[in-house]
Amino acid sequence: AQSVTQLGSHVSVSEGALVLLRCNYSSSVPPYLFWYVQYPNQGLQLLLKYTSAATLVKGINGFEAEFKKSETSFHLTKPSAHMSDAAEYFCAVRGFGSSNTGKLIFGQGTTLQVKP
Amino acid sequence: DGGITQSPKYLFRKEGQNVTLSCEQNLNHDAMYWYRQDPGQGLRLIYYSQIVNDFQKGDIAEGYSVSREKKESFPLTVTSAQKNPTAFYLCASSMGQGAIANEQFFGPGTRLTVL
Numbered sequence: 001a002q003s004v005t006q007l008g009s010h011v012s013v014s015e016g017a018l019v020l021l022r023c024n025y026s027s028s029v030p031p032y033l034f035w036y037v038q039y040p041n042q043g044l045q046l047l048l049k050y051t052s053a054a055t056l057v058k059g060i061n062g063f064e065a066e067f068k069k070s071e072t073s074f075h076l077t078k079p080s081a082h083m084s085d086a087a088e089y090f091c092a093v094r095g096f097g098s099s100n101t102g103k104l105i106f107g108q109g110t111t112l113q114v115k116p
Numbered sequence: 117d118g119g120i121t122q123s124p125k126y127l128f129r130k131e132g133q134n135v136t137l138s139c140e141q142n143l144n145h146d147a148m149y150w151y152r153q154d155p156g157q158g159l160r161l162i163y164y165s166q167i168v169n170d171f172q173k174g175d176i177a178e179g180y181s182v183s184r185e186k187k188e189s190f191p192l193t194v195t196s197a198q199k200n201p202t203a204f205y206l207c208a209s210s211m212g213q214g215a216i217a218n219e220q221f222f223g224p225g226t227r228l229t230v231l
Contacts, residue, residue: 032217046221090159101213102147
């Protein structure tokens with residue numbers, strides 16, 4: 001079975017500071033991993049995805065994530081936070097197996113606050 | 117433009133009434149999904165469909181029903197049996213199980229309020 005844990009339901013950073021949102025996964029097969037962003041009252045937008053190619057994945061809006069198999073992690077980072085980055089972020093892993101095939105397994109989400 | 121549309125954006129209904137939420141996609145995706153989102157609870161899967169005329173229950177299917185008569189459409193009915201239907205509902209689609217990553221693409225959501 002697969003699962004995702006996002007450490008920290010709320011993260012607060014100052015504008016211009018480093019953004020680090022943590023995601024750990026559990027998977028019995030090589031994982032496919034995703035980060036999504038959700039702005040208030042909107043749907044989810046794909047930021048980036050890991051599909052077993054390069055371990056450092058670059059996404060939209062200056063975000064990137066590094067797949068670390070030894071740590072079962074896929075943390076999301078951005079060197080310098082902007083006010084427009086304030087949103088909720090979800091990490092997800094592709095499901096495999098009889099009960100999860102075709103699904104995405106989502107973490108609980110992390111709300112990013114950016115202070116001026 | 118290819119994408120997923122959900123209508124309406126906001127929906128108000130009286131307690132005890134059934135209501136149907138629309139979801140349409142023109143991405144030619146095989147799979148479609150319905151999620152419910154409540155504050156602090158992330159996304160919970162209601163129903164999903166991997167192919168036309170077939171669908172499966174997700175984690176919280178009680179009180180909901182769906183149909184998949186066309187590839188482009190996957191309407192969700194919230195029935196009077198759903199005890200707490202007020203929530204934000206998200207529809208998504210993906211290429212299907214054969215796709216490598218099978219990432220999902222989301223619609224803008226429908227906020228349902230039951231009075």
